[in-house]
Amino acid sequence: MSKFTNLIQxxxxxxxxxxxxxWCQPCHMIAPTIxxxxxxxxxxxxxxxxxxxxNQKxxxxxxxxxxxxxxxxHKGKILWRNAGVIPEVELLKVINQYI
Incomplete structure (x- = not known):
């Protein structure tokens, strides 16, 4: 089992x-939020x-x-996903539902 798989499971x-x-500009935009x-x-x-x-696999x-x-x-299960930039306040709302 890879370290990544072990961590998410x-x-x-x-x-x-x-x-x-x-090379992804939107990725640079969301980095400060992360x-x-x-x-x-x-x-x-x-x-x-x-x-x-x-990490193509x-x-x-x-x-x-x-x-x-x-x-x-959480425990290997996908709780939520989003493609694209998301405002910090919205991301915090989602995370706080599962903490």
């Missing part, structure tokens, strides 16, 4: 996965950034067709 707290690419949420949530949430160019497995795509997992 066995984490005691929800895991927010950010599928991104270095950092802010990490600071606000602390140990209540894990955040994992997955480079889409280097994960992209296929989770049907990621565009980036940025955010997927919230």
């Amino acid at each position: 066995n984490s005691e707290v929800p895991v927010l996965v950010d599928f991104y690419a270095d 950092r802010s949420i990490k600071n606000k949530m602390g140990d209540q949430l894990k955040i994992v950034k997955v480079n889409a160019d280097n 994960a992209m296929l497995k989770y049907h990621v067709k565009s980036i940025p795509t955010l997927i919230l997992f």
Whole structure:
């Protein structure tokens, strides 16, 4: 089992996965939101950034067709997903439903 799979299946707290690419402008736009949420949530949430160019298997497995795509997992189950940029206040509302 890969480290990534182990994390999303066995984490005691929800895991927010950010599928991104270095060349993706919207990915750069959402990066400050992701950092802010990490600071606000602390140990209540894990955040994992997955480079889409280097992780094609994960992209296929989770049907990621565009980036940025955010997927919230808990115990291996997808709780929520969003493709594109989302305002921080909206993302916090979603996360707080599962914390």
